[in-house]
Amino acid sequence: MVKVILDNVSKFFGKVKAVIDLNLRIGDGEFVALLGPSGCGKTTTLLMVAGIYKPTKGKILFDDKDVTKLPPRDRNVGMVFQSYALYPHMSVYDNIAFPLRLKKVPRNEIDRKVKQVAKLLRIEELLHRKPSQLSGGQQQRVALGRALVKEPDVLLLDEPLSNLDAKLRVVMRAELKRLQKELKITTIYVTHDQVEAMSMADRIAVMNAGKLQQYAPPTELYNKPANLFVAGFIGAPPMNFIEGLIKEINGEYYFDSEYFKLKLVNEIGEIIASKTSETIMGFRPENAKIILEEKPNTIQGKVYVVEPLGKDIIVNIKIGDMIVKILTRPGAELTPGQNIWLQLDMKKIHFFEKQTGKAII
């Protein structure tokens, strides 16, 4: 097991800047998720760690060893590709045995290890089949088996669950997490699904357009997003954003949007006002309450549409010509067009600089 360090790593394909100045430290045995929208450079990062791509700039270290220039076969990494990339002409057994055969491991040793991995992943009865005769979930296990059989120092997983159906995905999520904790392999897990990242990873590196946005444990990412991108990317339904100005009137601070004025807690207002006046306020759908009569410091709106989710409902509320989403328990009947008031949990609202998108508080 090793620590993995990416030190100012960039990768350019001609004019395309796939990864820009990425710094990441991944602890020994840690499970880190690389999270970001499609095309943000996650796969490229993974392939650099694997040694398929050479970084344009920067260094990659395993423990203290600089592996930047080492070919894949000298790095002892295991990787599961998004497409699984099973060798179509080989049986499941041969697929899993392939890395060991290349290492010239003795035949009976190979047999023992393949069977051991097959047992761990519960694919023993599939060993004689060809990849084309397997379901998506089975292929995924075989790919995982092939990556694990050589007892890698680092395990790289590129969206391993994205080709599975929703139900299987939930099952495999838990299994992968258990397996990782059991084997204690340093793992980098690429996904564009924030739920996957939040539920599995010890730490999450959020990327956008080739740049690292924030690198933190899931709860911190959720409660203290570093910028607008992270705030909007983490959480479903996403955080609501409203533009407005911070104004000081008689020693009291107000958030003044086009459609409403909200009095802020004094300390918070002071901090924001000391930085900027043009802000974007953000609040999560679960951090606001819908009330049916006017109270001080609430926001007036009209019910636009209600989306039932089973246990909860999402109420879309029109404030002026903006729509915000509120997550709440089903209660009083809400009909489209009805007048309601929103009471925000003032301790859980976020403010971002409008210019840079950076979080203020």
Add this chain to the structure above:
Amino acid sequence: MALKISRKMLPWIFLAPMLMMIIFSWIAPVLLTVYLGFTDLSSKNFLDFIRNFFTENVHLTLENFEKIFFAKDPYVVEALTITAIYVVSVLSINAIFALVLSIAIAYFVRNEIVSMLLRVSWLIPRIMPGIIYALVWNWFIDPKYGLLNTLLKFAGVPEALLPESWLLSPPYSQILMIVVNGYVGASFGMIIYTAAIKSIPTDIINAALVDGASDFQIARHIIVPLLKWPMLFVISWQTLSLLSSYEYILMIWGSGGGGGYAGIARAAKVMVWSLYSYSKAFAAEEHLYGYASALSLILVIVGVVLIITYFKIFGFRRLMEPSRIEV
């Protein structure tokens, strides 16, 4: 719609032009060859024969096959030997050397532009009209003015090893025959192979790299096994076209003009079976159409037997299972 065509008819209507072509250009000639092979048709009885075409008056005979199988035509054995050398050697170039070259060009050469230039350079003989290709070779091998001997001398080949004439001195003439056909034929295999190599998903190659394979091991354990199907196709196709192709031999050894090519080709030992058959039918003083048909018929049968053998060797049934290259 006034016109209603049933679903069963529709495919046949679309297929009709193709089927007509196959019937007229392929099935009919084969049937005609079979029929003529059992007759003694020649220029001497041509008019009689036309008059009696497909009636019981036509003299049906096994004479032609007796001539072939009981060595009554002494040249048959030599033609067979030359054909075997020709097909095996050129096939090695077209199917196996082309495979090595394709892997080199499409996998080992990472630069797309270089790779494309190399591929195009192998395509040049194919986009050239055949007669020009043959003429270029004729100039190239000319002992006095040609470049070939000069180049070989330059490369350090001793003068004593160079032939007086590449065209006429037997082992050299056969080498020439193999190279001329190999070069033009290799491009076909290369097109098929390079396309197939490029269609192997990069993920699979990358997976093998991560699993610890060297480039050579990837070629051997991943690329070649995945090219089984294209290989079967190229080998079968090339076998059939080699068995029946004599046009470059005819163009190069017959470039002197007239009907003299038959004698020259025999002397140079480049008289392959198909050319022999052609010469029996069309060379001066011969015009033995019946015998030529019988010779061709043998070729058709040999071709079919070889194809069946290949399919057996490659495990056609396994190839047909849906586990070829998947994306």
